Amino acid sequence: MKNHYFRFLLPFALVFTAACSSVPAPTSLLTQAQERVRQAESAGAEEAAPLALRDAQQYLNEAQSSIEKDRFEEAEQLLEKSLISSDLAIARTSSSKAQKAAEEIEKDLDLLRREATPNSRSTSSYESFE
């Protein structure tokens, strides 16, 4: 509910304050940062990179409250921090996925290597020649 209210008011707040501030409101950066957090979440960062994701969410929240207080310069920095933290969360998630796959592969190859070693076979195949 609060969020809905915020979203409704935000454009007005931005338009009014933009006129008086030397720094324009970081609207597109805010959208980017929100989008990037969602991207990290859907990539599975909650599990693979919880710390980086939490940083990203926290910086985003702080940026939103800075915008509410017309502190656009501060908000911009916080949004940049949020964005880079989301990027890190995504990178970490991708890396951990790739590493898990690589581990699986290594396990498979080890198994194959063991299976392919002929030591375990019996000599019973000779019997057919008798």
Place this chain on the structure above:
Amino acid sequence: MRTLLAAFIVTPALLVAGCATTPKENSQIIQLQQQIDNLDSSPEGKQYAPIAVREAQESLDRLKTFKGTAEEYQHQLFLTEKRIEIARETVSQKQAEETVASAELRRKDILLDAERQESARARDLAATIAGRAEDLERQVTDLQAEETERGLVLTLGAVLFETNKATLQSGAQRTVQKVAEFLNQYPERKILIEGFTDSQGSDAYNQKLSQERAQAVRDELAKNGVAAQRVDIVGYGEQYPVASNDNSAGRQQNRRVEIVVSKENGADVTDRTTMHIDD
């Protein structure tokens, strides 16, 4: 004139230096640079994440020449540290991805190795089989006769003979006896005994050895009632191999004596060489 020029250059420089934050070539920057340098240098000098590493490097370069407030500097430092971390994650991601991508190749390598081991095993197996075949051949009761254009061909393995010798082994005599019984059922047929060797040794030696072996079989047959005058012999040496001379099992197959029984009563067995010309 020169001092005036110097004053013109130095004074603004001093003024600028006074306003700007001095370049941050401190230990922190050096440490970050080391982190970047250690990021992406695999032993093969391959770059796994060139873009991410370049972004981190550019970020650090901006920091090195940063002019601005201390607060802004701290912010850029934060971003640079994160970019280095991202680059590090990207490098390990790419390395892991390469492991996954190369898996098929490595799987094939393992199978190839296994096959190589298998063929070593196959050679052992072949040697064992060859030994067993030797035993079996000594105990042979049914002669393996093959119908060919030239007539009926009985192949006697080299196990009849000791290596490099033309004398029949004791166990071989029973085999030859069986052959003699068979041949005596067709007293009108002509017989050609062909001797062969493997490729080891000189051609002349092998030719002689093969001839002598054919001779030894003829002698043994004669002892068993096969008249020597109906039997021709020929030594082909290492010619006409029936198997590869590259391995012992193959060579053993090539060391052999073939007994060809003519198709027609009284007719000579067609010579192998003529056969080839006719072909």
